[in-house]
Amino acid sequence: MQVRKIAVAADHGGYALKERVVRRLEALGFEVEDLGTKSAEAVDYPEFAYQVAKKVASGSCQRGIVVDGIGIASAIVANKVAGIRATPCQSLSEAKSSRDHNDANVLTLGGRLLGEGLALEMVELWLSTPFGGGRHARRVEQIAEIDRREGRK
Template sequence: MKIALASDHAGFALKREISDQLSAMGHEVLDFGAYDEQACDLPDSVYPAAQAVSQGLVERGIFIDGVGYGSALIANKLPGVFAAVCQDPFCAGLARSHTDSNVLCLGGKLIGSAIAAEIVRVWMTTSMLTDAKYQRRVDKVKAIDRKHRTVAAAD
């Protein structure tokens, strides 16, 4: 699977570890930055990575900033991107099984390497539940997404 990775300076170190983990799992990683721990603006890396998810150039994305919410706010502006902030493996499993999220957002200042690795493992290996009620709910969210797409969103 192709995975877009992005971070700001606060998530850079954790992003490198996650990149290694994903590669070891057999995934292809596309790194959209940041490329060091120098202060930078989160949209400069997360927006192009979210575009890659939106345009189908990658199947999923994992974005890391200080707490995860900035990345999610940016990513969820794009059509077809369904980003979830997860701070534990339980939430990561639900984000995939109940909502079919395609972007995982993590807080590099909130969680350590070991818990992040487990969150990524769970999120990457969990499928959406096939139960009709979950599919119905996800379909409703996707319909809302389609209803509000604009030509500008593809830019």
């Protein structure tokens, strides 16, 4: 699947980094749906992460990126949505592996943990890494089966 449209959101802890991510994605030619927040004023992360996950699960966006303070909380929320495989990443190897091995479709980042340079490099690597398939496809299908068993799609 060719990635063209990416849903992006952040809470206040990730606002500054999200703005940089959006600019980079647009410069790379991606269509970006910025779901907020629109300032560094304090907001709660759950609704922002949920909206990104819903856009990806519905197919209206091929991938999603959520930035909060640490990156973990948004992954927890996004993973509540059937069909979402959200992963917090703090390194290039995690970003690459999450796509290659797990077919992650939502990336969550910690705006208070990551420098801009590393974060932008991770975003580009994550978006350019294809799913490896093979033995990993069987495992991703097992994740989908768990969703179905739990009545989630």
